[in-house]
Structure formats: structure tokens, C-alpha cells
Amino acid sequence: MEDEDLLYRPVTELAALVRDGEITARELTEVALARIEALEPRINAFTHVDADGALAAADAIRPDDPRPFAGVPIAIKDNQPVQGLPLTFCADLFGDFRANHDANYVRRLREAGFVVVGKTALPEYGILPSTESRRNGPTRNPWDLGRTPGGSSGGSAAAVAAGMVPIAHGNDGGGSTRIPAACCGLVGLKLTRGRASWGPDLGESFLVTNGVLSRTVDETARILDLTAGYEPGDASWAPDAPEPFATSAAREPGRLRIGITSTAALDSVVLDPECEKAYREGAELLSSLGHEVEEFTPPWSAPGLLELFSASFGPGVASTIGFAGVVAGRTPAAEDMEPLSWYMWERASELSSQYYLLAMTQLQAFARGVVAGSAAYDAILTPALAERPVELGVLNGVTDDPAGTFRRSGQFTPYTAIANTTGQPAISLPLRQGDDGLPSGIQLIGRPAGEGQLLALAAQLEAARPWAERRAPMVTATA
Numbered sequence: 001m002e003d004e005d006l007l008y009r010p011v012t013e014l015a016a017l018v019r020d021g022e023i024t025a026r027e028l029t030e031v032a033l034a035r036i037e038a039l040e041p042r043i044n045a046f047t048h049v050d051a052d053g054a055l056a057a058a059d060a061i062r063p064d065d066p067r068p069f070a071g072v073p074i075a076i077k078d079n080q081p082v083q084g085l086p087l088t089f090c091a092d093l094f095g096d097f098r099a100n101h102d103a104n105y106v107r108r109l110r111e112a113g114f115v116v117v118g119k120t121a122l123p124e125y126g127i128l129p130s131t132e133s134r135r136n137g138p139t140r141n142p143w144d145l146g147r148t149p150g151g152s153s154g155g156s157a158a159a160v161a162a163g164m165v166p167i168a169h170g171n172d173g174g175g176s177t178r179i180p181a182a183c184c185g186l187v188g189l190k191l192t193r194g195r196a197s198w199g200p201d202l203g204e205s206f207l208v209t210n211g212v213l214s215r216t217v218d219e220t221a222r223i224l225d226l227t228a229g230y231e232p233g234d235a236s237w238a239p240d241a242p243e244p245f246a247t248s249a250a251r252e253p254g255r256l257r258i259g260i261t262s263t264a265a266l267d268s269v270v271l272d273p274e275c276e277k278a279y280r281e282g283a284e285l286l287s288s289l290g291h292e293v294e295e296f297t298p299p300w301s302a303p304g305l306l307e308l309f310s311a312s313f314g315p316g317v318a319s320t321i322g323f324a325g326v327v328a329g330r331t332p333a334a335e336d337m338e339p340l341s342w343y344m345w346e347r348a349s350e351l352s353s354q355y356y357l358l359a360m361t362q363l364q365a366f367a368r369g370v371v372a373g374s375a376a377y378d379a380i381l382t383p384a385l386a387e388r389p390v391e392l393g394v395l396n397g398v399t400d401d402p403a404g405t406f407r408r409s410g411q412f413t414p415y416t417a418i419a420n421t422t423g424q425p426a427i428s429l430p431l432r433q434g435d436d437g438l439p440s441g442i443q444l445i446g447r448p449a450g451e452g453q454l455l456a457l458a459a460q461l462e463a464a465r466p467w468a469e470r471r472a473p474m475v476t477a478t479a
Helices: 011-019 025-043 051-059 104-111 154-161 178-184 217-227 245-249 273-288 305-328 339-350 353-373 402-412 417-422 451-464 473-478
Strands: 046-049 073-077 115-120 168-172 187-190 209-214 257-260 292-295 379-383 426-433 439-446
Touching: 011 025, 011 217, 025 046, 025 051, 025 073, 025 115, 025 154, 046 154, 051 115, 073 104, 073 154, 104 115, 104 168, 104 217, 115 154, 154 168, 154 178, 154 209, 168 187, 178 187, 178 209, 178 426, 178 439, 187 217, 187 451, 209 217, 217 245, 217 426, 217 451, 245 451, 257 273, 273 292, 273 379, 273 426, 273 439, 273 451, 305 339, 305 353, 305 402, 305 417, 339 402, 353 417, 379 451, 426 451, 439 451
Parallel strands: 073 115, 073 168, 257 292, 257 379
Antiparallel strands: 046 115, 168 209, 187 209, 187 426, 379 439, 426 439
16 A cells, blocks of 8 residues: 555545554554655645644544544644644734634544644635735645645645645635635535534634535535534524435436526636636536536626625624734734735724624625525536636735735636625536646535535536546655
């Protein structure tokens, strides 16, 4: 068994190897830690590696451990608390703060037997779709070290694409799981609003959902089965699925009606030809699989949409900055953060409660219109990105033009935030390997609370065009 191939295996296979005694949990964890040590200097995917804690957890796992993923390494994005590990949001203001508890989502992963090997990088406070914070430096895409792995879950995506870990946690408030999945050739599912708990710290989140970056639809479905469901104190939650998501993913989806559009929700978006190729190829493949595919005019073009979205997204960022200020014991100041973060903090501070509530009401009305306007379709196909993974430095929070940088980020990723606004599930799939050698993804948006059908459709596409065996050239050259 070659070590460099081991962590590219599905997590179900890795768990079976540990369960059957073919490899110990410690040996598997050591392989992950060795890969991290070898590749991290060039990729910079991690903010913290907990080798001692991971090995201690692995040593407690025996071959007969009944947990479904006992001994499998995983990394957690550095915006979720993991007991005893740093929690920084890649922001200087957090200093050396360490969490004193696990997030509910992390707790469920641990209860399933996953071994946490460390925390992964994000842009400061998770604002941008490129992972290159002042505190942690740029995270590099294993497919091209001069380009972004996406964001905000860019560290997790880079770690999986490089074979440092077989799977990693991410979350998605405007595309932050789907964008890095598209940049790095992975599967990224944004859940239905309320599908997984945000406890114990939050009762709910309007925009953000937790999830994973994986290589296959089956792995994503199985993790969803572990992490979905109500936790005491949740303010709201999605309805229970009629069957396990992994069961749904293994079913033939039947003949579905698919609406396709490359029309973005923002003005002046220019779709890269390679991104359009992936989108058109996805439409042709869906049609060849027997689905009813038709172009449609999307109901999401609206003046001032970016401003409305910012009225929800900005205060969420500001609340995290405020929490960092509490941790630091002082009022946040400009020198504590990148100019973009300071811009978001100031903008949120200037919003009146009346304006915020009005904007949220308008955003919810817009979302209702989008859901109603696309209700005739079982799924919507769009490009995942409007551009190829941008070069590092293009979207950096250390900028002289914060507002312009934020708008520029929308030109790169104009298709993903719609599903966060409506609360619908959406998935990014690495359908095509581009002519430029980089992954090229598509996005499918499902019906409200319809992850099961969406996963079945995604798995059908994966079976028709398998992608899990693709390897980044940087990793191949290293192996």
C-alpha cells in the first residue's frame, strides 16, 4: 500500500481498513501528518496542526471500534471551535485564543470516530473567496501554486486536493464551500438552511451552513447523515429527510426537469469560456441521461441585490469582529485588521437597526420570489464560477479599495450566493478538467430541503463522468 495513494481513498474504505485491522488508526494518522509536514511549506493550508492530540486520539481507537469513521483523519476550518485548539478566523485580533468547547458539528464528527489533525486557513473573517489573510499568508491551489484555492474554505479544499487529509470541514455563507470545491476539483455541498446545528454558540444562521470538502458524492452524503438534525436549543431546523441521504444518493434520480442558465445575479459579469464549456457540457450530459433540460430566465436579477446581501453578510462579519474584540479585551481598531475587514466593520456600525430589518425583509421577499420563480424545476444548473481560479493577490483584504475588492469578488463568484439567500441546497461538482489543466465545475441548485434528490442527481453525473481519481500535478510531481 503506497502512502501517497492512501489518503485519496474514500473515507468509507479508510474506516474499513482500520476496522479490519489492516492499518491502525495511529498509522493512518501518521500518514496524514507526514503528508502535511511534506506539503504544507508550499501550500500553507493549515493554521494549526495538532499532531500530539491527533495521535493521542488515534491511539485510543481499536480495530473493533463500532463508530463509522473511527481513525479517519479530518481537518476543521479555523472558524469553528474545537476544544483546546486555536480559534482565530485568520484574524490578528484573536491572538492566541483557544476554544473551550467543540461546536456541535465538530462534536458529531468526533463521535463518528474522525481524528482531528488540525485547523485550516480562511481569508480574514471569511469575507473573500480567496484564502490569503494577513495573519496566515496565502494558501496555494495544488493545481497551480500561483492561484487561489478559493474561499473562504480554501485551506480545507487545498488540504484535500493535495492529499493531506481525505476530507475536511468547510462552511458556506455565500459560496464558501462550493467556490473552493470548484477551484480545487472537489465536491462541495451547501446544505439547506437549518439542516445542521449551529450550536452551542448560535441558535441559527440565515446565510451560513456547515459541510465538508470531499472527492465523492457518496462521502458527502454519508457525512450529512452524521451531522444533520436538531440539537437542543436550535432556533429553527430543516424537516427530517424521508430516508438516509446516502440511500438517496445511491438511487437513480428518475427523469427530472432541469432549468439551465448562465445569467448571473450581478450586472457586468463576463463568463470565462472554460467555465461556459463546463456549464454547456453539464447541460448536454444531463440531457443525454434522459432529463428534460431547458433554458430559462432566472428570477434573481434585481437592482441593488449586492447591497441587500451585504446588509445581511456584513453584520454577520461585524459580530465576529466584535467577538474578537471581547477576546482581545478592547474595542476593535483599524490597525487590528485588514482594510477590507475594517470597511465591513465600519459599514455595519453605520447601519441603523431600522435599515437592517428593512433590508432583511426585502432580502427574504426576494428569496421567496426566487424559490417561487424556479419551482417548476427539480434542479437548476449554473456555472460554479464565472472565472478560472484567480491569481493570488487579485482578491486580498489588504487593499486600498475595500469596496472595489468586495465588488470584484462578486464578479468571480456571481452564482453561489443565491442559494444562501434562499436557503436551498446547492452543490458544486468538478465535472470537467479544463483545457488549461485546472478543474472546471458546475453548480446544481436543488429544491428547498431537497438534498436527497440533489445528491442522487450529482451521483448520477459522477458515475457518468468520474472525477475522484484526478490528481493535481503539483502532488503528482511530489509523490
